[in-house]
Amino acid sequence: MCPKKQVIQALPELLNAQTIQQVKDRVQRSICAIGFDYYLIGLEDPAGAIDQYSVETNYPRDCVESYSRQKWITRDPVVRHCRQSPVPMIWHREHFPGEACRLYEESESHGIATGVATALRGARYNRLMMISVANGATYTPRLGSWLQETMPMVQLLASYAYEAISRIDREAIAAEIGLTRREGECLHWAAVGKTSWEISRILGCSEATVNFHFRNVIHKLGVTNRRQAVARALSVGLIRP
Missing domain, CATH: 1.10.10.10 (Winged helix-like DNA-binding domain superfamily/Winged helix DNA-binding domain)
Incomplete structure (x- = not known):
């Protein structure tokens, strides 16, 4: 089965996920079918504060902890792009100039070297979500063409993940508030x-x-x-x- 068809067929299952862990498991299966190893889903606080956000990811724990400790969230070029534009972004070494080069090199050492990132804000929930998918391949023009081809699938996957996570969060909040x-x-x-x-x-x-x-x-x-x-x-x- 081709990756696109496999991902599309898995979308209803993703949409009907009952827990965040189920969302993560189903996103991981889909990105692996496309050809990526890692994903990161960032969802901002309803108030929109950049330092108030939740992250669901399969990135290595050391990588995530180092990112948090050094507070890269305010200096990460991929996050900056996603907060400013809904246009998908192919990212690789050249997108991490200056001090951000340290962030890239550390990520690359964990097998996170190139990828696609996209963001969306739902009309119903009005929360910004970004999803970035990655693998350890070195960027080349040929790889760039492949990444360009994967963009629609990544965007589609992000839309379904956003809806599923927002529904689960809403139900949890509603249950808590009572x-x-x-x-x-x-x-x-x-x-x-x-x-x-x-x-x-x-x-x-x-x-x-x-x-x-x-x-x-x-x-x-x-x-x-x-x-x-x-x-x-x-x-x-x-x-x-």
Whole structure:
């Protein structure tokens, strides 16, 4: 079976992953089918702070720990590109000038020498995610042509991984916060601009009941008013815009 067909057939399984570990396992199988050895998925904090992010990767532990210890996140040319542009990037030694050359040389020593990186921000979750896939091959024009051909598959894989991870995170947050069905419905209608009276008519209850639900929501989300509750719920994906 050709790599492209193998990856495409595996996408529904990736989308339906129930845990982050399942996402990682399925991403790894897909990138291996394409011809890569390593992957790194970086997902920013909902607030968008560059120093608040989560990483899922199969990079060697020593490599990851050194990267974190030296705080390369703010100086990594690949991360910088992904934060600034949704256009996929083929990266290799020439993309790591100056002090970043040290980062490249350390990565290369672990078999991470060339790769493709891409980023996306979903309309539903509004969180930036980047995925970078790599192997240890030395860059040549021929390898560059192959990397160019793999870009669509990497982008497609990133889209499905983003959706799966965001759904899993949203469900975990929802379970932790513990909103009831009615509280979620009140938040949804508040997000589209409905007043308590209008929501009470939609849900078939009293306005006082709607306000009761909102007091509970505000407490559970750790905010001070309804507007902040809606903003918080949108930022973590509890409700859709």
